[in-house]
Amino acid sequence: MKREKLERQAIASELAKLDGWSLDGTGTSISRTFKFRNFVTASTHKLWHHILVATSFTAAR
Template sequence: MAREKLAKEAIRAELAGLDGWSLAKDGGSITRTFTFKNFSEAFAFMTRVALAAEKMDHHPDWSNVYKTVNVTLNTHDAGGLTALDFDLARKMNRYFGG
């Protein structure tokens, strides 16, 4: 099931194929900062991600200041990282890249 906490080896393997993301100091979440040309682009990205996240029933911890979106992903009910986190991170990377 997607909400099963991943082992450290699986997390390392997932991160190896995921550009721009890093393991947080706590080891239980992944983080990335996205920088856009302006606020409108940042907000459009967040809107697109919000719609995908809602469909997945998996929501990011994030913040936006002007053209920067900071994201932290983990699965609270699993107590760490799951496949859902990496699925959402890949979607975010695709949306960021166009």
């Protein structure tokens, strides 16, 4: 199945329908920040098994 790259406008339009997601400045990646009470909560959260670009003690992005 061949995939076509969406235009920046189409990506922005679809992301506007999703709470908390944003397109980076280059238009090549999307992100969302999740905030947790503390590191233990963040490290045991069900989202933890997904790819995380950056983490801190209380946030996962």
